[in-house]
């Protein structure tokens with residue numbers, strides 16, 4: 001261990017530790033802005049500057065490593081003055097419309113100014129970068145960008161894509177796609193991880209709030225709303241609940257209080273997805289086991305950021321994708337067909353709203369494939385953050401709401417549906433059902449969990465052996481199904497490269513576009529809790545384990561819709577309403 005002093009406190013730190021990390025481990029807070037724990041590669045803001053005795057210049061604490069005998073001062077007069085000037089220079093080039101900014105009161109630049117005691121703006125107050133870029137999912141306001149480069153780290157370091165980078169030099173520097181193209185013209189997956197890490201209002205989801213209020217306030221329109229599984233374990237954070245608190249019941253009540261007519265649950269459609277996707281896997285596996293041609297591994301298709309990525313970067317692998325639409329699209333399509341028929345309502349006057357932890361779902365909703373019978377499956381997508389904002393705009397006292405429930409016929413769900421919100425969950429849900437269908441027995445694992453694919457590792461895998469199968473599945477006797485799970489596009493790239501070179505050992509792959517899955521999607525509340533991922537993951541599994549039914553094929557309202565309307569999984573009507581096709585985007589905007 002290396003011995004040093006920070007602010008006259010004797011400290012030991014492991015070799016390779018930065019001054020910033022050593023200080024943090026010992027309860028000393030050095031302000032930072034561009035720093036991102038775990039993926040930080042380049043110090044650009046210099047706000048973390050500290051004085052090191054014997055050094056000629058101030059040192060950047062997030063990059064400088066501890067040395068034996070080092071004497072560090074984090075709050076000397078020289079340091080405080082330098083930080084203040086650095087901050088003022090940043091502010092001089094930052095839009096000043098803070099009161100109307102979406103990040104007002106949750107802006108890290110504002111918080112830093114307060115911490116540094118900046119009470120006046122000595123320099124110019126206009127930004128040299130006046131430009132707004134609105135893509136279907138993400139809006140960039142360059143006048144608010146402080147060039148901290150966190151978005152670059154998220155896009156390149158975390159997701160392995162690298163759409164965003166610093167263009168030009170000096171005062172002309174902008175963070176943007178190559179050649180300053182708009183995001184919509186670049187091969188951006190719209191995952192929104194950049195919107196999570198942006199410390200100011202320069203990157204945010206493209207607003208759908210206004211159109212939802214308009215629909216709610218139109219007496220002729222019937223508004224149908226549905227929240228994704230991961231929304232329920234994060235929405236509470238916007239109302240002061242600890243990270244990892246489930247607020248399912250209050251969320252349902254809040255939607256009703258907003259004026260929504262039908263409060264359905266995307267969880268219901270997650271169970272439906274398992275019926276469709278499970279049957280698709282079985283069909284392809286049976287074909288292969290009987291010596292016919294079919295494309296394996298089959299890859300999940302419920303993450304639209306992932307879909308945009310594979311369409312842009314691996315179009316030759318599109319036949320591997322399941323043809324299932326993502327769950328909220330299935331629900332939207334059925335709301336405007338099955339449900340509209342059932343209640344005798346004109347589907348053209350129905351407005352379907354999805355609450356998603358995801359920014360890419362906004363793009364997905366705008367795809368031309370997501371239309372049935374001349375009606376768009378989903379008319380608007382709100383992120384978890386936007387739903388929280390609407391609840392606040394409506395003056396709803398969220399913490400004191402009674403727990404509500406979801407409406408029939410698309411409100412019932414099993415625990416298998418809940419875990420769609422976390423990496424590994426879709427695969428586990430599929431295995432729970434496929435195993436029963438093939439063997440007639442329940443999965444023999446503790447609490448039905450497929451342990452090797454539970455957790456936050458980038459790539460997880462498991463093998464499932466089928467023995468003593470039902471007579472109609474005799475081809476499966478002794479078959480060892482190999483499955484893999486990844487979350488984040490950097491992990492997806494590793495698994496796709498294996499398929500490209502013919503070296504993939506898997507039969508079934510789950511890919512979620514965001515690291516950890518939807519619990520940390522680009523539309524979730526921003527959190528400073530270092531354990532946010534694991535806390536939200538545990539909350540998802542608690543939701544699952546709290547349910548009486550935990551396997552999708554046991555959902556009675558799903559069985560009812562097959563009996564009354566759809567026929568069978570993979571049947572004609574299912575294909576019309578619940579399945580889709582994909583587009584080669586590799587040549588777009590080249």
Ligand code: FES
Nearest residue numbers: 043045046048062
């Ligand atoms: Fe260290 Fe930005 S936080 S340079």
